[in-house]
Every structure is written in C-alpha cells, then in structure tokens.
Amino acid sequence: MGKGLLWLAPALALLASPAAAASKIKIGFVTTLTTGAAVIGNDQKNAVELALKHMGNRMGGLEVEIIFADDEFNPQKGKQKTEKLVKKDKVDIVAGYIWSHVLMASASTVLDAGKILISANAGPSALAGKKCNKNFFNISWQNDQTPMALGEVLNQRGIKTLYILAPNYAAGKNMVAGVERTFKGKIVGKDMTKWPTQIDWASEFTKVKAANPDAVFTFYPGKHGPAFIKQYQQAGLTGKVPLYSVYTIDSIGLPRMQKAKMKGVLGTFMTQTWAPDMDNAQNKRFVADFKKKHGRYPTFYASQAYDSMFFIKAAVEAVGGDYGNVTGLRKAMEKADFPSVRGKITMGKNHFPVQNFYLREVVEDADGNWTTAIRSTVYENHVDPYAKDCKM
Amino acid sequence: MNLRAHATPRSLFTFAVLALCALMPFIAPAIGQDYYVDVFIRIMIWAIAAVSLNLILGYGGMVSFGHAMFLGLGAYTVGILSYYEIYSAFIQWPLALLIGAVVSLGVGAICLRTKGVYFIMITLAFAQMIYFLGVSADEYGSDDGLIIDERSQLGGVLDLDDGLTFYYVVFAFLLLSLFIVKRLVNARFGMVIKGIRSNEDRMQAIGFPTYRYKLACFVIAGVLGTLAGILFANFEKFISPDMMYWTRSGEMIFMVVLGGMGSLFGPVSGAVVYLFLSEFLSNITEQWHIIFGPFLILVVIFARGGIDGLLGGKRRHHG
Amino acid sequence: MNWIFLAEQFLNGFQLGILLFLIAAGLTLVLGIMDLVNLAHGSLYMLGAFFAATFAQWTDSFVLGVLLALPAILAAGMVIEVVALRTLYARSHLDQVLATFGLILFFNSLVQLVWPLDGLTIPLPAYLDGAVELGLGVTYPTYRILIIAVGLLVALGLYLMVAKTRLGMLIRAGASNRVMVGALGVDIKWLFTLVFGLGAMLAGLAGMMMAPILSATSGMGEQILILAFVVIVIGGIGSVRGAFIASIIVGLIDTMGRSFLDVLLLAVLPVNAAEAAGPALSSMLIYILMASVLFFKPQGLFPAQSG
Numbered sequence A: 001m002g003k004g005l006l007w008l009a010p011a012l013a014l015l016a017s018p019a020a021a022a023s024k025i026k027i028g029f030v031t032t033l034t035t036g037a038a039v040i041g042n043d044q045k046n047a048v049e050l051a052l053k054h055m056g057n058r059m060g061g062l063e064v065e066i067i068f069a070d071d072e073f074n075p076q077k078g079k080q081k082t083e084k085l086v087k088k089d090k091v092d093i094v095a096g097y098i099w100s101h102v103l104m105a106s107a108s109t110v111l112d113a114g115k116i117l118i119s120a121n122a123g124p125s126a127l128a129g130k131k132c133n134k135n136f137f138n139i140s141w142q143n144d145q146t147p148m149a150l151g152e153v154l155n156q157r158g159i160k161t162l163y164i165l166a167p168n169y170a171a172g173k174n175m176v177a178g179v180e181r182t183f184k185g186k187i188v189g190k191d192m193t194k195w196p197t198q199i200d201w202a203s204e205f206t207k208v209k210a211a212n213p214d215a216v217f218t219f220y221p222g223k224h225g226p227a228f229i230k231q232y233q234q235a236g237l238t239g240k241v242p243l244y245s246v247y248t249i250d251s252i253g254l255p256r257m258q259k260a261k262m263k264g265v266l267g268t269f270m271t272q273t274w275a276p277d278m279d280n281a282q283n284k285r286f287v288a289d290f291k292k293k294h295g296r297y298p299t300f301y302a303s304q305a306y307d308s309m310f311f312i313k314a315a316v317e318a319v320g321g322d323y324g325n326v327t328g329l330r331k332a333m334e335k336a337d338f339p340s341v342r343g344k345i346t347m348g349k350n351h352f353p354v355q356n357f358y359l360r361e362v363v364e365d366a367d368g369n370w371t372t373a374i375r376s377t378v379y380e381n382h383v384d385p386y387a388k389d390c391k392m
Numbered sequence B: 001m002n003l004r005a006h007a008t009p010r011s012l013f014t015f016a017v018l019a020l021c022a023l024m025p026f027i028a029p030a031i032g033q034d035y036y037v038d039v040f041i042r043i044m045i046w047a048i049a050a051v052s053l054n055l056i057l058g059y060g061g062m063v064s065f066g067h068a069m070f071l072g073l074g075a076y077t078v079g080i081l082s083y084y085e086i087y088s089a090f091i092q093w094p095l096a097l098l099i100g101a102v103v104s105l106g107v108g109a110i111c112l113r114t115k116g117v118y119f120i121m122i123t124l125a126f127a128q129m130i131y132f133l134g135v136s137a138d139e140y141g142s143d144d145g146l147i148i149d150e151r152s153q154l155g156g157v158l159d160l161d162d163g164l165t166f167y168y169v170v171f172a173f174l175l176l177s178l179f180i181v182k183r184l185v186n187a188r189f190g191m192v193i194k195g196i197r198s199n200e201d202r203m204q205a206i207g208f209p210t211y212r213y214k215l216a217c218f219v220i221a222g223v224l225g226t227l228a229g230i231l232f233a234n235f236e237k238f239i240s241p242d243m244m245y246w247t248r249s250g251e252m253i254f255m256v257v258l259g260g261m262g263s264l265f266g267p268v269s270g271a272v273v274y275l276f277l278s279e280f281l282s283n284i285t286e287q288w289h290i291i292f293g294p295f296l297i298l299v300v301i302f303a304r305g306g307i308d309g310l311l312g313g314k315r316r317h318h319g
Numbered sequence C: 001m002n003w004i005f006l007a008e009q010f011l012n013g014f015q016l017g018i019l020l021f022l023i024a025a026g027l028t029l030v031l032g033i034m035d036l037v038n039l040a041h042g043s044l045y046m047l048g049a050f051f052a053a054t055f056a057q058w059t060d061s062f063v064l065g066v067l068l069a070l071p072a073i074l075a076a077g078m079v080i081e082v083v084a085l086r087t088l089y090a091r092s093h094l095d096q097v098l099a100t101f102g103l104i105l106f107f108n109s110l111v112q113l114v115w116p117l118d119g120l121t122i123p124l125p126a127y128l129d130g131a132v133e134l135g136l137g138v139t140y141p142t143y144r145i146l147i148i149a150v151g152l153l154v155a156l157g158l159y160l161m162v163a164k165t166r167l168g169m170l171i172r173a174g175a176s177n178r179v180m181v182g183a184l185g186v187d188i189k190w191l192f193t194l195v196f197g198l199g200a201m202l203a204g205l206a207g208m209m210m211a212p213i214l215s216a217t218s219g220m221g222e223q224i225l226i227l228a229f230v231v232i233v234i235g236g237i238g239s240v241r242g243a244f245i246a247s248i249i250v251g252l253i254d255t256m257g258r259s260f261l262d263v264l265l266l267a268v269l270p271v272n273a274a275e276a277a278g279p280a281l282s283s284m285l286i287y288i289l290m291a292s293v294l295f296f297k298p299q300g301l302f303p304a305q306s307g
Helices: A002-006 A008-015 A038-054 A075-088 A100-112 A145-156 A170-182 A202-211 A224-234 A253-259 A281-294 A300-318 A326-335 B009-030 B035-059 B068-083 B089-111 B116-136 B163-186 B188-198 B200-206 B210-236 B246-259 B266-284 B289-302 B306-310 C003-034 C041-059 C062-088 C093-114 C142-164 C166-176 C178-183 C188-214 C220-235 C240-268 C271-296
Strands: A024-031 A062-070 A093-096 A116-119 A136-138 A161-167 A186-193 A215-218 A243-245 A269-272 A353-364 A370-382 C131-133 C139-141
Touching: A024 A038, A024 A075, A024 A300, A038 A062, A038 A281, A038 A300, A062 A075, A075 A093, A075 A100, A075 B035, A093 A300, A100 A116, A100 A170, A116 A300, A116 A326, A145 A170, A145 A215, A145 A243, A145 A269, A145 A353, A145 A370, A161 A170, A161 A202, A170 A186, A186 A202, A186 C240, A186 C271, A202 A224, A202 C003, A202 C240, A224 A243, A224 A253, A224 C142, A224 C188, A253 A370, A269 A370, A281 A300, A300 A326, B009 B035, B009 B163, B009 B266, B035 B068, B035 B163, B035 B188, B035 B210, B035 B246, B035 B266, B068 B089, B068 B116, B068 B210, B068 B246, B089 B116, B089 B210, B089 C271, B116 B246, B116 C093, B116 C220, B116 C271, B163 B188, B163 B210, B188 B200, B188 B210, B200 B210, B246 B266, B246 B289, B246 B306, B246 C093, B266 B289, B266 B306, B289 C062, B289 C093, C003 C041, C003 C139, C003 C142, C003 C166, C003 C188, C003 C220, C003 C240, C041 C062, C041 C093, C041 C188, C041 C220, C062 C093, C062 C188, C093 C220, C131 C142, C139 C142, C142 C166, C142 C188, C142 C240, C166 C188, C188 C220, C220 C240, C220 C271, C240 C271
Parallel strands: A024 A062, A024 A093, A093 A116, A116 A136, A161 A186, A161 A215, A215 A243, A243 A269
Antiparallel strands: A269 A353, A353 A370, C131 C139
C-alpha cells in the first residue's frame, strides 16, 4: 500500500503553493466576472484596480497583492471560491460580493477562519441584524435603506397611489419591504416577478395601466434595468405614470439607453448614497480617472469597490502594517477614518455605514452624456432598521 | 475487493482514489494545504449524489434531469429544522430521508409513465417546481438562502463540528452508498433493472412488473440523493435554491457519464475529475466554459464509457 | 377588471405564445426528425439576437439588420450541425443532452468574448417604438403587434411548406418514420442539415424579434429554452401543429397566471399567504401544466411519432 501511494507525492507537492512573502498584504476580492452579470463585476474590478493605482499599490508600507475570484453569480460557487481564497491562497482580508445570496453563503467561511470580511455591495438584513458579526463590515448600505428613502420622497411629492414591480428574490423583497415601511399612501398593485428569468413585463404593464397609479416603484438591477425602462416606454407608460426606481438605472445602463435613444429615462428619480457629481476631492479624482480610462461614468458598484480599498488601507495604516492584528484592524475599521467618495461616513454598531441618502435625477451632463445628479438630501446619517437587532 | 487476484488498472485506480480520500486529512496538512480537505469533502458528497444518480441513469437507463431536487430536499429539511433550532440528527436525518422517499415515490410514479425525452423533461419539470418552491420560501430566505448555525448533532456520539470527524462521516457514507449500490445491482433486483434497460418489453413479457421495479429503483436513488443533500447542508452550513437548479442536475449527469455509466465506481471518478477540472480550468481563464464546453462534447463523442472505459472497464452501449 | 384589460392581457399571452412557437418549431422538428435533443437551441436564439444587433449597428437600420442576420444564422446553424451535431444523431438522448449542454457553455462564453459583456441593444425606428390604438380603447405596443404578425406569417408559411412542398413531405415522412425516408433514396444527411438550418433560422428570428425588447445578452437562450421544451413536450414531439397550439396555450396560461393568480388567491387565502403563494404558483404553473398533460397523455397532445 505504501508503494501504491508513492506516486502521489509529486502530484501533491504540485498542489502546494509557495509561502507568501511577509512584506505583502493579500486581499481577496470576490465578484461576478462571468454570466450576464459580469459587467457589474468588471466595473468593480476596474474600480479596485484604479484604487490600488491611486495608492501606489501600497497600504501602510506593504505591497498589496489582490486576487480576484469569480462567483459565477452562484452562491455555491462563491463559497467555493471564498474557501479557496481563505484556505489555499491564504489571503488576509476578503472583500467584494455583489449578491446577497453569495455573501450569505460565503460569510461563515471567512468569519470562521477569524478573518475580516468586507461587503462592497450586498447588504442583506440578516447580517445587519441578528447575524451581525464582529469581523464583518459593510461598506455600501443595508438593502432596506435606499427604498425607505424613496418612500419618503414619494410622500414629499404627494404620491397617493403606488404600483410596485420587483423581482421575486430576497433583495427584491427587501426593496419592497423598505418602500412599504415609509410610504404612507395606498399601494394599488404589486407584482413580484420570476428572477432572473423574467425579462418581459408586458402582462405587468397592462396591469399598471388598468390600475392607473400616481407612480410606479421598481427595482431591477443589472441588465434587467434597461430592458425594463425600454418596455415601460414601449407600453406607453412613460410620461403618463412617473417612474421611481432604486438600483435600476446605473452608469452601465445609461450610455446604452442613450444609444438606444430611450429619452423616457431622463427626468426619472431614484435614491442613492452616492452620485458621480458629489463634490469632494476623493470622488472627483475617482470619477475623472475612471472616465478617462473606461469612457463612461463609474457605477455605484464601482464607487463602493473603490471605497472598500481605501477603507482597508486606512485600517492597515492604523495598525502600522501589522495586518495579523485582527483586533487592531477591527478597531480601526470601526472608526472608518478614510476618505470616502461619499464624503464622510461613519460605521454603525452593526458595522453598516451610517450615511446620507440623496434623491438623484437622470440628467444630461455638460458634454451631452446621460448621468445622474443629486437633487436633495432625503436622510441624514441614517441608521438601518436592523441595527437594533444586532447584539454586538 | 481482492487486489492481488486481479490488479487491473481499473481496480488500482479505484483503490488509489479511495486511499486518497481516506488519507487526505493527513496528506493535506502535511503539505500545508488544508484547503484540499474541504475540496475532498465536497468531492465525496458530489460522488454520493452521482452514485445515486448512476443507479437510475447507468443501470436503469432512466435519464433523470431532475436529480438535484433530492439534493435540495435533503438540504432543505436539515436547514429548515435547524432554523427552528432542531439540530438533532436523529430527527433531521430520518425525516429528510422519509421526505426524499415520499417525494421520489410520488414523482417517480408520475414520471415513469413516460419514456425517452418525455421522461427527461418531466423529471426536469418536477425539479423546477421544487426549485421555485425554494425560491418562494420567504421564511427560509427564498433566493438568498439560509445560513445554518450548527451542524446536525449526533447526541454526543460524534461531533460533526470537528472537521476530521465530519470528513470521515462523509467518507463512511460514500463507502456505504457504494456498498448499497453494489449489493443492489448484483442482486436479482439489479439484473431485472439492467434487463429493463436493454429491453423493457421483453422483461414485461417474461412477467416482471417492470414499472414497479423501475419505481423502486427511482425511490432508492432518490433517498441516496437526499442523503447527499443532508451532508451538503451540513458541510456548507448554508442552503439555497441554486442547489436544485436544472444546471446542477446537468452537472451530476456529466459526472456520471464522465466517470462511466453503469460502472460502480465510475461516478466517483467522475466527481473527482469534474471538480478538479473545473477548478483547474477556472484558474486559467474566467471564461473557462469556452474550453469546458468543447471538452464535454469531445468526452461524449470519443470517450464512450468514460474514465471507467479508458481504464479497461467493460464498454457499454447506452442507447 | 374590465374587458380592455382582458383584451390586452390576451394579446400579451398570444405574443408570448407566438414567440415560443418560433423557437419550438425548430426544436420539435429536430427532435422529431433527427431524434436529437438539442439543448443548444436556445443558443441559436441568442446568436440570432447578437447577429441582428451587430448588423443593425453596421447598417444603422433594424430592418436591414434582421434581413442580413437571417441568412447568417441559417448558415451558422448548418455549420454547427455539420461540425458538432451530425455525429450525435445515432447517440442516446443522454449523450445528446450532454454534448449540446457543452455547446451552450461554449456559446455563452463566446458571445462574452466577442461582444461587450453587457450585450447589445438595438434601437427601434420611431414608427415601431410607440403604441397604437386598436379601437374600443385598447392600446398596444406597435412593435409587439409586429411580432405577432411576423409570427403568424411564419406559422402560415411553415404550414404551407410542410403541407404542400416536397421538402414538407419529406419532413412529415421523416417525423413519423425516419428509416423509411432513407430507404426512399433521399439524401438524409443533406435533408437533416437543411432542417436544422431552418430550425436555427426560426429560433434566430425569435431572438432578433426580441432583441429590441430585451437586448442581446449572454445566457438569454436558457431563459426561453426550458419554456420551449415544455411547449414541444405538451404539443407532442415532431408535431408542428402541436407546437403551435401548445405555444399559444403556454403563452396564455403563463400570462394569465401572472395577471390573475394573485387576485384569485387573495379571494381564498389571507393576504400574507396569497402574496407568498402567488409568485410561487405562477412560476410553477407551466410545469404543473406539463406534468398534468403528460400524466394523462404520456406522448403529449398531438403525438406525431407512430412507431
């Protein structure tokens, strides 16, 4: 038997990778680089690379090694890749995660290993509330907050009847729950559609027409957004029923909509924590350099990914480059003393940001490109509704 | 297995893979790559699922395109019970297996009325229904899935939270499912099932109640698939509807075909090769499907009999 | 709920049905005649959309884009048949499922490498981009009416071809008895390639018609593929007539489920339960339909295969 196994030794030796040099900090970044959602992941990847370039690829004197991993838009695959980052590549910090389900599946892998996990987009309610964790930080927002802000906007604008259209998956339900939490008028119709397979809303739009509401609220991230807006226009609803959205219109979709001459999107409203026109040095540099390199505005996904790198950098500097000191890193991250493209944000006790939410409108910029601009502040220093459930 | 009597490449390979599985928890730390312990747990769980699918697909000739539903049933039973803080394996596991049996009996009873493409599609339809049930289960996280706080508790007998213990529990179940399938196919039952695969009308004419045999086979495979689901939930400590999506069933079929249909150990080799190959290719390029897709086609066209066939196993015409 | 609403929902269902028919027609012919389970049929739908979008960008015209894309997808279909699928005809369904699954993976990655990651959009000419008044208060998007019209024309053309031409006769003969056609001295290989190309063109056409509504994106084929399989299984494999009827049924049931199920459930269930069950049931509706059809008619509604 011993002989039978001898041939295995060289094979196994090949599987082992050389130990990392100590002067480096390794960061894993999990995002979506294939499937239809790849475009979002690539935007994040570009932003991370830009951030590293802006910091000269160094954090607290250490060289940064970034390893991107593709979750294939699938929780099991995401967890597998996370496992590999933690156990094989032995990264020091794991960041990224666009999708709530991928983050939920992967969280335990990072946290059980005693490492720090940073979400650059996904903000599921479970991790903000009952299942919050000392080593988990979110640098974007909690799912419910943005639609809650939108509900307030609807109240302010005297909307009395609302029709809701959203995909039937967890983030979709969070968004709907959020708007329902604050909107005071009557909800005259609600359709939760198959996700991600349904991309044709003919039947739902007919129902909207029959219900004739004051406004429509929607949430369709990624490639569904432009398709939704286009069909909204084709159904003859644009101009008749004002459209309010969250995370549906982004800087990836807008240039495409402009190319397809979908004028109906101009003048529609959304709420968000960030916009390309925010007036601070960090944001100006980020947006200008991103535009120069990629020929369009960065998305909010990119802005958060960019922030996540500076967030880590500040913490690594605070512990003087001793990245093995997880307690120290955590303490520094709780202070969130870093230059955010959103201006100043702070960390709540559940490790989700406490920040402003703004009303944004789709407009044409000075060069004739479609983008979004901030119109007003809806919430100041808003704390998410699940923070109170977090025992930490 | 008596090695000395016939040490064919095939039996040596089987032995090597099993030995690798058995010793991985010691090999991996020795080379500083604990990561491969997890990789092997995942491989063994998929292997159990593939072994169960092979029973109907390889031996029975029933092309089920919905086997992932049983994985889901097992995992969801464990997940939902632990959501209500019922962690005891003595409740979770028998209940899950029972549900797997009942569902496979019902689904099988309907599906087995059809043949050929209709059977492929109707099994797919049932898996999709259960998938959408999972997507709609708001209370249990719907699409986002559900985090499981603790692994099943075996009342002090074994502690599954201990990595090594869990590893060998999975390994034991793999051996057990191989044993069960081996006993089944070598028994009269297996002869009848194989007979039905090659000519159902003849078997019927001889006087075998073929429908019942097929149904029994379907239920056994379903229960074994459910077992894989139970282990899966415990391993990942997370469940989500994705594990029941139709492409998952497709992956399982591929493992069986890659390993060699209707060979006892084939599905295990299939699972090993598939998981390593997908990892290897995804390291080369993000768009690894562009290589994997044609590879799949080439395997189908040229490597009939799969790995088992290459190792000199009996060539089978599955047609 | 008034009848205008009902009429519009009927049109929606009908339009979805027509679209499904375009895809299912090729699928059922290929399965019926060549006995090939082609999962990659959805990829042809996707390729059609990408071809049309690309040509439309070059020529700056949607109509020209479609006219150029049609022969392109016909050719692509025939090449795929010759290169990858021909050897699979003699194989088991299982082998076919796997190999064509491999094709799906390949094509989904390929379009991501060739075209932008976020896919392509086709702008519609202004005269197609609005909605028209159909009388009695019913308005409907112009472009969707065009889809219905094109679909009906194709269905009519296909019917005439199958019923009246020599090729159609061979197709009918092939669907009911494959061996016999070969024995008649017909060059089966060439016939198969042609039929496959035709099916590819129909699926591609469906993709082209949907591209202005959905945009061309990687993976768009699988979303419709399963639905198309449901259609041909319900309709009976190999039967174009069955595919047409089943398409319309599936289209209508899916649409009606999405429009009325929640209201119906609210009448019998408490609000919370109805809100949870509504989307679940409407997602499952067509699978339930398929399972029940097969339960009573294991060969589908219009079995074409005689032996």
